[in-house]
Structure formats: C-alpha cells, structure tokens
Amino acid sequence: MFTGLALRGAGAISSFALAWMLAQMFGARIVGLYQIGFTTATLFGTVALLSQDLVLVRQIAPLIHEERWADISARFRGVRRFVTIAGVVLAGACAALAIPLAQLALDDAAIAPFIIALAPAVLLLALMRVQNALLRCLGSVRLSQSLEGISYTTIAMAGLAAVWLLASDPQPLAAPALVIAGLVISVVIGAVYCKQRLAQWPGDLAPLPADARSGAWIAAAPILGQAGSWLILLLITGLIDASAGGIFRIALLTCMLMQLINTSFATMVGPYLSRAAKAGDQAELRKIVRTAGLIGVALAAPVGIVALMLPEWVMGLFGPEFVAGAQALQLLAVGQLINVLAGPVGVAMIMLGRERTVLVVECVATLSGLGAALMLLPQWGLAGAGAGLLLADLIRNGANWVLVQTASRSLMPIDAD
Numbered sequence: 001m002f003t004g005l006a007l008r009g010a011g012a013i014s015s016f017a018l019a020w021m022l023a024q025m026f027g028a029r030i031v032g033l034y035q036i037g038f039t040t041a042t043l044f045g046t047v048a049l050l051s052q053d054l055v056l057v058r059q060i061a062p063l064i065h066e067e068r069w070a071d072i073s074a075r076f077r078g079v080r081r082f083v084t085i086a087g088v089v090l091a092g093a094c095a096a097l098a099i100p101l102a103q104l105a106l107d108d109a110a111i112a113p114f115i116i117a118l119a120p121a122v123l124l125l126a127l128m129r130v131q132n133a134l135l136r137c138l139g140s141v142r143l144s145q146s147l148e149g150i151s152y153t154t155i156a157m158a159g160l161a162a163v164w165l166l167a168s169d170p171q172p173l174a175a176p177a178l179v180i181a182g183l184v185i186s187v188v189i190g191a192v193y194c195k196q197r198l199a200q201w202p203g204d205l206a207p208l209p210a211d212a213r214s215g216a217w218i219a220a221a222p223i224l225g226q227a228g229s230w231l232i233l234l235l236i237t238g239l240i241d242a243s244a245g246g247i248f249r250i251a252l253l254t255c256m257l258m259q260l261i262n263t264s265f266a267t268m269v270g271p272y273l274s275r276a277a278k279a280g281d282q283a284e285l286r287k288i289v290r291t292a293g294l295i296g297v298a299l300a301a302p303v304g305i306v307a308l309m310l311p312e313w314v315m316g317l318f319g320p321e322f323v324a325g326a327q328a329l330q331l332l333a334v335g336q337l338i339n340v341l342a343g344p345v346g347v348a349m350i351m352l353g354r355e356r357t358v359l360v361v362e363c364v365a366t367l368s369g370l371g372a373a374l375m376l377l378p379q380w381g382l383a384g385a386g387a388g389l390l391l392a393d394l395i396r397n398g399a400n401w402v403l404v405q406t407a408s409r410s411l412m413p414i415d416a417d
Contacts, residue, residue, distance in 0.1 A: 014153035019253050021160050023318040030172045032246030037114030043226045044094040045125035048086040051219035052079045053133035055211050061274040069201035074208045076134050082210035083130050087123030095119040106238050117176035124183040131190035147190050152182030217355035221362035228366035232373050232385050247322050248382050251329040258300040258336035277351040293343030300340045307333035331386030335393035342397035345404045365396035
C-alpha cells in the first residue's frame with residue numbers, strides 16, 4: 001500500500017509541476033481552458049470505462065486465489081473489448097460536443113480546441129484503468145501505480161519543460177498534445193505487460209461479455225461526482241470567466257496529494273475488500289476501511305495543514321492572480337481531509353453489492369453541492385464553489401461511512417461467478 005502510495009504521490013508532484021508550468025508560461029486563462037478540456041475528457045472517459053476496472057477486480061480476485069487462469073483471461077479480454085468500443089465512440093462524442101459547449105454554453109470559442117485535443121484521452125484513460133486493474137490483482141503494484149499515477153504526467157511535464165526552454169513562442173495546445181503522448185506511451189507499456197501475462201494462461205475460452213449492468217450501477221455514483229465537479233467548473237467559467245476557472249482548478253489540484261492518498265488506498269485495497277466481502281467477513285472489511293482512513297489522514301495532515309494555514313502563499317506560488325483562490329483552497333482542503341479520513345467507504349460498499357445505495361448517496365451529495373455552489377457563487381465567488389464541493393464531501397463520506405460500519409451479514413456481495 002505504501003509503495004503504491006509513494007508512486008501516486010510522485011504522480012501528484014508531476015501534476016503539480018505541470019500545472020505550475022502552465023501557469024507560469026501562459027497564465028490563469030490558459031490553465032482554465034486546459035482544465036475544462038481535461039475534465040470534460042475525464043468525465044467522458046469515466047462513462048466509457050463504466051467502472052469495469054472495479055467489476056474486473058471483484059470478479060477475478062477470487063478467481064486468482066482459485067488459479068482459474070482461463071476464466072481470468074476471458075473476463076479481462078471481454079472487458080478490454082468493451083471499453084475499447086465505448087472509448088472510441090465517446091471520444092468522438094466528446095470532440096463533437098466541443099464547439100457547441102464552447103460557443104453556445106460558455107460563449108468562449110477558445111475552449112473548443114482544448115476539448116478536441118484532449119478527446120483521445122477518453123479512450124486512453126479507460127484502457128489504462130482496465131489494464132492496471134489486472135496488473136494490480138496479479139501483484140504488479142509498482143508497475144500499475146507507476147503507469148496510472150506518474151508516467152504520463154511526468155512525460156507531459158518533461159515535454160512541456162523542453163518547450164518552455166527551447167521554443168521562442170510556445171503554443172498553449174502543446175500541453176494537451178504532450179498529455180496525450182504520455183497517455184499513449186503508458187497504455188502501450190501496460191498492454192505489453194498484460195499480453196505477456198495472458199500468453200502464460202490458457203486462451204481457449206472466448207472473451208466473456210463485460211458485465212455492463214453491474215458496471216453501470218457502480219459507475220453511476222462516480223460519474224455523478226465527476227459531473228458535479230465538471231458542472232461547477234462550467235458554472236465558474238460561465239458566471240465569471242475562464243481565468244477564474246483556472247484559479248479554482250489550481251486550488252483543487254493543490255489538494256491532489258490528499259485526493260491521491262484516498263484513491264490510491266481505495267484502488268490498492270480493492271482486492272482485499274473483495275475477498276473479505278466474498279467471505280462475508282464484515283469485521284475484516286470494516287477494519288480495512290478504518291486502517292486505510294487513519295493511515296491516510298496521518299499522511300495527508302501535513303499537506304492539509306499547510307493549505308489551511310498558508311493558503312495565500314500556496315496559491316501565490318503559481319502567480320499573483322492565483323491568490324484569489326486562497327479561501328477556496330482552504331475549503332477544498334477540509335473536504336479532502338474528510339475524504340481521506342473516511343477511508344475507501346465507497347469501494348467497500350461496492351464490494352458488498354450496495355451499488356444502488358452508493359448511487360442514492362451520490363445523487364443527494366452532488367445535487368446538494370451543485371445547489372450550494374450555484375447559490376453562493378454570486379456572493380462568495382470562488383469560495384462559494386469550494387463550499388459546494390465541501391458540502392458534497394460531507395454528505396457522501398458521512399453517509400457511506402455510517403452504512404459501512406452498520407452493514408450486517410445479510411447484505412452479502414454479488415457472487416464472482
């Protein structure tokens with residue numbers, strides 16, 4: 001768990017450095033345009049993935065214990081085919097949405113090229129998550145976390161640094177192009193390693209169809225959560241401007257290390273939660289959640305304290321115009337500390353087969369956060385958007401934590417077969 005966390009932490013540093021370079025090279029407006037493009041592609045990528053990485057973990061973790069390699073191969077190949085088709089279709093839809101969204105909804109034509117440039121990330125992010133899920137279940141934690149956390153951001157950061165040093169007139173679209181290049185390299189590396197593992201197993205079974213229905217129930221909650229953050233970014237851009245959107249996203253990215261602690265722990269303990277849920281061992285499942293939460297908040301506390309105590313200094317690292325997001329940074333930091341302290345409660349609920357409950361909680365949290373942001377943005381500015389996300393974090397984590405702690409043995413998980 002600590003190995004994977006260290007690698008994801010390095011990825012957070014690379015993301016921070018990439019955002020800092022963008023801010024220094026181009027200012028808050030270009031940061032905002034890039035972030036609208038990236039968050040749009042990420043949202044479409046989450047839809048394309050349809051949580052098949054979690055479905056795959058839940059299905060194959062018990063199969064690995066039973067050494068049913070042919071079944072594992074068939075399930076993985078079926079899931080990979082599903083996300084490839086969905087990714088291609090939704091990448092096209094993302095690119096097609098770019099101009100109407102930019103010109104009609106946000107009245108800023110400069111947004112469209114960034115969305116179009118980042119549209120391939122829809123497919124690449126989905127494929128990367130599925131491949132890394134298989135590698136992680138097989139014990140290749142260093143490789144999977146490196147590919148998902150540090151490799152593509154580091155490649156993009158190194159490329160942008162070269163552009164900064166060598167180009168007399170660097171173009172803003174170099175950033176999305178370099179991110180796509182990093183994603184392509186990461187996906188190809190993951191595909192090579194997956195192919196090597198598949199070659200060692202019997203391949204006589206045809207690819208099994210992906211469990212799209214279960215995936216849709218699991219994915220609905222994270223899709224809603226990401227859609228909420230995306231809509232808040234669009235609200236900021238529409239009600240204020242793209243520069244304000246860039247400032248807000250920098251505040252959010254500054255909290256990325258805390259967020260990565262939470263997501264890394266959730267990702268890495270997924271197979272253990274799956275086995276505990278499969279065995280009906282509720283005590284072990286709750287212990288895993290509590291342990292991950294306590295260790296996570298201890299690791300996140302230094303970052304959270306700096307963000308809470310020195311918000312102007314942190315935001316000022318990106319430039320004087322970014323200091324306007326200091327209060328938003330404080331609110332977002334509180335929300336991320338709550339996320340980490342709660343532990344991987346969402347994944348635990350999914351492993352118990354409680355996807356619909358998670359969806360209901362996410363609906364309430366997202367709608368409450370959006371409503372709060374919409375009401376507070378005119379009076380509070382960026383702090384209003386931060387307050388909306390904080391409210392969503394409180395509702396989401398509080399409800400799921402209580403549900404995990406009170407789960408009974410009658411709530412048995414879905415069978416892996």
